[in-house]
Amino acid sequence: MADRDRTPPDGVIDTHVHMNPFWRLNDDARSTLQSHSANFEEKRALAKNPDEFVAYLDSQGVAMAAIINYVTASMGYTHDTNEWAAEFRDSHPDRIMAFGGFDPRLTDDPEGVVERAVDDLQLDGIKIHPPHQGLNANDYRDDPDTRGLDGLRILYERCESAGVPVMVHTGTSIFPSARSRYADPMPLDDVAVDFPDLPLIMAHGGRPMYTDEAWFLLFRHDNVYLDISSFPPQNLLDYFPDIEQVSGRVLFGSDWPGPMVPDIGDNVEAVKQLDLPDDVVDSILRGTAEELYNL
Template sequence: MTVTALPDSVVAIDVHTHVLASVSEAAGEEATAHAKAMADYFKTDMVRPTVHDLAATYRKLDMMCVAFTVDTSWATGEPPTVSNDELVDLAAEHPDVIIPFGTVDPHGGRRAAREVRRLAERGVHGFKFHPSSQAFYPDDRDVYPIYEAIEETETIALFHSGHTGAGAGRPGGGGIRLKYANPMHVDDVAVDFPELRVILAHPSFPWQDEALSVALHKPHVHIDLSGWSPKYFPPTLVQYARTLLKHKVLFGTDYPVLTPERWISDFERHGFDEETTRLLMRDNAARLLRLT
């Protein structure tokens, strides 16, 4: 895995952004329907950024961002809108901004594990999983060869947790089952792969206490704060982010669902002290991503 030094000029690292458009391939029917449903759910004219778009947005803000897409091909029958190789190739043009994560089909077993190893050699820092959209329980033993490869390559496993806007409002929730995203399913993964670095994405409604417990108990499990405006964070999450978990909580937006400007404006209302704010916005992610 290629490790990039963190420039002193970087003021924050957003650990959760989506690449939703290819520079060369048109989006498929399912991806288009998914994007419309997400925009309707969040009541926004959501943009569909390419890697280049993300780089331009975050460079203006003196930030870096973790960028990824999600392989839901097993559940939807469609390939990812953006391939791993496109994302990695374009990220290499913006090493000052873009931190590439990959995606693999969790149903892919050892084939997917080989893809993890290949992408790690290309400089990918981690892998994004969305249990609800990909239709799998994180603690399913059939997925374990993939975690073995992630642990072996010293990359990161980032799991969506809790409620999702994906499929919300569509008939049957677009076929997406919320049960897969209970963060307790990641607890077994953290036990069985004790050196695996893990991020639980989002405030994990309706399982916030479970997420806090797993992160408090397992040394390498972290929580990102993406997908919700900070003004809606539950009090227990704010309390632990200030205290016992202040070294394990990470700034994330879920861009383009939320912009960094909106997230930061709402976060400032909580009145975090300067030291803790720097940990959440920059230093915790830099340490986890090994950028220092």
């Protein structure tokens, strides 16, 4: 299990930052990022220099950031990305958390890959990305032909026993190879039922077309969390007007430096301007993450 005794300094905890080994992207994915992300080469350089990345966090008033990595052939990322993420995190464990990835189709040894990620690398979480991986989060239930996707069950069982959150991309993606029919968060209903002690994070809350489904899952399952990354924060209450009711399971995430995403500090200020009680804003910007990750 990952080290849960780290105490970040005062400030915001950003639970969704894309510090990835961008140089491993395939040509189509790299081109998409370059065309939609300002100063992409500067951000790419940060991924090779964790000291400079932490300096950027300081400039944005961010105490700790979770770097979100995942595995998909459609982008060019393999399970070796988990090794990179852990090494990047270990350079500043009081400032950086690391999510790795898992794709059951890209390994003949799912148990070994999951064990490596959870037990050896002690990653803080694992992400799957249905639109990029071409799967549903509940495809382990397919019978009799699981197409190798029973590896998802292995992932969920191990993460549930270890208390390691699983993040699932919900909502659409602008990348050329993304398949939006996998963007619906509703398959997480099965996962939440079958693994009630597994923390499940809905990245992006189904935006833009599945926010009603995301709200249903939040309201039904106590083990489901909402990561608000990719929402323009000033519009968050348009999508979730009753978000105060589940504020203890809402996580601030910037999605920086994703396509068309402003600096983290700009998103933080927009959250602070929302018509919400101060304690709810504090929970979104830090408190929920402290509790979820036992910081």
